[in-house]
Amino acid sequence: MTEISCRSMQDVVAFAIGREEKARDFYRSCAENAKNKGIREFFDEMAQEEERHRQLLADLDMSAEKPFSDLDEQGNVRDLHLSDFMIDVKFSPEISYQQALAMAMKKEEKAHDFYEAWKGRCASEKSEKLFSFLAEEELRHKRRLEEIYDSEILQEG
Secondary structure (H helix, E strand, C coil), X not given: CCCCXXXXXXXXXXXXXXXXXXXXXXXXXXXXHCCCHHHHHHHHHHHHHHXXXXXXXXXXXXXXXXXXXXXXXXXXXXXXXXXXXXXXXXXCCCCCHHHHHHHHHHHHHHHHHHHHHHCCCCCCHHXXXXXXXXXXXXXXXHHHHHHHHHHHHHCCC
């Protein structure tokens, strides 16, 4: 598992920014290499979502008394668990839309699980709140992808 320094919230935020940058760069690479225009657009949208998270984290004012007051707390997101029954898909330039959705769902599922696992590991209420927010955001992405998969792939059959 990846190492996080819990010495300061700046360390935790910097780590989270790094993870969002890696996810953004992964989706950008997929967009650049996908042969199908629609698949490229899908991966571009995923990269933009990860960039939005990176920017949100970069804009946090850690010197503020409540640095996370701007983070929306919309409550629990219900997981449809569609990705629980899927295998990991590796990117290829000829990837299908169904495969791209499955790959993205699994990636969001793993990101959610990672942040969820780190919630209680840093002994700070701020870090727990940050990891909770990030875990919920990843679950929100996964849920959106699962809904697309359900309506555009499963309902077609």
